[in-house]
Amino acid sequence: xxxxxxxxxxxxxxxxxxxxxxxxxxxxxxxxxxxxxxxxxxxxxxxxxxxxxxxxxxxxxxxxxxxxxxxxxx
Numbered sequence: 706x707x708x709x710x711x712x713x714x715x716x717x718x719x720x721x722x723x724x725x726x727x728x729x730x731x732x733x734x735x736x737x738x739x740x741x742x743x744x745x746x747x748x749x750x751x752x753x754x755x756x757x758x759x760x761x762x763x764x765x766x767x768x769x770x771x772x773x774x775x776x777x778x779x
Contacts, residue, residue, distance in 0.1 A: 715723065
């Protein structure tokens, strides 16, 4: 089955069935990602961020300010 056939069939589904199908896809993707090991660069980045957090535990920004900054830049 090719992508065009899947997309065509998807368009024919009811809104409820579309939501169920997308949820099934998302759950499968999440399962696949959980089983995938981190790359060396991902592991290094996480280690760096954890080390920075341990060195600077008070170097944080309140959520309200971070949210305002994000929304302002949209």
